Amino acid sequence: MSMDINKFYEGLDSHLHKLLQLFWLKRFEEVQEMTSLMESLDKDASNQRKRAAALQGLPWYMKENPSTLMKRCEPTDPGEDVIKGMVIGILLVVEDVKEPLPVFYNDVAIVIEEKIVMRHLGDVPNAFVNLMGLLYMLNLDYPKDIKYTFEVIQRLFMGIGSEICTPRVHSLKNKLLC
Secondary structure: OOOOHHHHHHHHHHHHHHHHHHHHHHOOOOOHHHHHHHHHHHOOOOHHHHHHHHHHHHHHHOOOOHHHOEEEEOOOOOHHHHOOOOOEEEEEEOOOOOOOOOOOOOEEEEEEOOEEEEOOOOOHHHHHHHHHHHHHHHOOOOOHHHHHHHHHHHHHHOOOOOOOOOHHHHHHHHHHHO
């Protein structure tokens, strides 16, 4: 089995509109971060920002805690404090941590076992595709507390093992295909 980076982007883009529509329909009133994420698309709804919003919102939609997967910090924050306890994830270094979809990232990095293993990835979608590649190459298990998010990326966006899904992911798959 091989991993095709273009397949990730094609799969994500093919579900992008419907996924963002599902986010809006779910109405995340109790999750201010999700509301801010979706409202920030009103400023600039470029395809790259939609991809970032979809990937950042996916854990909430899958009823998982995105803070175990993605952490934000400012350039002046001590990085080792921010990534402490992070098993597998993405570190977003931005000037304004309150801006859900910044125009510019100072750095986007991948963290594995509290160590930054890749830097300067440019944006959230690129970080996700590189993280999936690392997990695949290193044969690492998905963290249990965010396993459905990774399963959606693997099975629905990348098309790897798409015929076998957990019930939660299968439910999302059916909604995306309607």
